[in-house]
Amino acid sequence: MNESTLRIGVLMPTVLGTYGDTGNAVVLRERARRRGIAAEIVMVDLDDPIPSDLDVYTLGGGEDTAQSLAAAKLRGDKGLRRGVEGGAPLLAICASLQVLGRWYRDAEGRRVAGLELLDVTTDPQGLRSIGELVTEPLVEGLTQKLTGFENHGGGTVLGPDAKPLGRVLIGTGNGVPEGTAAPQERHDGVVQGNVIATYMHGPVLARNPELADLLLRRATNTDLEPLEVPGVEALRRERLASAATPPRE
C-alpha cells in the first residue's frame, strides 16, 4: 500500500462502466474507510496512462464498440499488466473478462486479440443471456452465494490455467459458444493469479461483501475486521429471492 492510502483504480469508466460497475471501486473504498483504512479512487480514462503502482484495479463491462476501444487501449499500455504481475488484485466484469482472455470474437465475427492474463477464449453464444445470475462460490475464502445481473452475448471457455469463480445455480454465467456442447456443470467467472473475473454486474461488490473483502485483504495484505453495512443483507435476501422466482408469463 502506497504511503498508507489504499489506491483503487477504475480503468476507462467512460467505455467500461455498464450497469454501474464503477460502483465496485466505491464499495472497496467504503469498506476500507469504515475499517479506518485510508482509501481513494483513481480514475484512469482512455487517454490517461495506466499507473502500474495501484493497490487494486477494477474493470467494468461494456457494449461491443466500447469493448473494442478498451481492448485496444489495454494492448497498447503495459501499466495494468505490470500492476497485476507486481501483485495487485484485479476485478474484471463481463466485457473485461473477455478482453483479458486470449481472444474474443466481436459482434462482426472478427477475432480480437486479448491480454492473455486469463486462459480463456470467447465466442458468440448465438443468444443474449439477460437476467439474474446466482452461483455457489468455488474459491477459498468465499462461503456465501454470489449474486449479480448478467447481460452478454459471448460464451467463454476456460483453458487449464483458468479456474471458475462459481458454479451456476440460476442464470447462464460463462455460457456456451454457439455450436458447442454444453458442459455438465455450468460455471461463472474466472480466477487466475491475481485476477478475479465474473459476468456479474450489480455492482457485484455491492451485492457480495465477501468478494469485496477478499479483494481488500489481498490489496492490503492484512486481515480485516468483520464489517456490517446496513442494508446489504436485506439487498442480498431480496435479490436472491427475486432470482429464485420464475418470471411472470
Ligand code: GLN
Ligand atoms: N459485449 C459483451 C457481450 O455481449 C460484453 C457485454 C457486457 O459487458 N455487458 O458479450
